[in-house]
Amino acid sequence: MNHILLRVLYYNETIDECVLNVKKLLESLSEKHNTQDKIFAEVERVFQGVIFSAILFAACAAMCVVLSCFYCCRINFMDNSLKNDVDALTAKLKREKRYKKVPVTTPPLPNTEPAESCNIIVSNAGVYCV
DSSP: OHHHHHHHEEEETTTTEEEEOHHHHHHHHHHHHOOHHHHHHHHHHHHHHHHHHHHHHHHHHHHHHHHHHHHHHHHHHHHHHHHHHHHHHHHHHHHTTOOOOOOOOOOOOOOOOOOOOOOOOOTTTTOOOO
8 A cells, every 4th residue: 555655645856745646646546446357357267167167068968969879879780680680590490490389378277167157237227137
């Protein structure tokens, strides 16, 4: 603070008084209260952080899309490969005449007398048992 006063006030030997240098005073006031540069610097710092975050988010989203497409293509390729392997194995077994369809048999039903069926009719609803 004192160094500012020394620049603003100076001793004039001609008039033998301290003289106020108005130009230096205005410059010191503008230096003291000039926050516009500080505000611009802060805005740049904040928005650089926001821009960096947005770029990082976009990069992660793009990487997720690319990896999911790669995974789907890989699964599709493996599925087609397995299908082709099964088809080739079936053709080989048919060629060697070892291919047999396994007959599907149903288990025998236990020996029980066939149950009699009857029609149930509910009288309250106008339905009768026959």
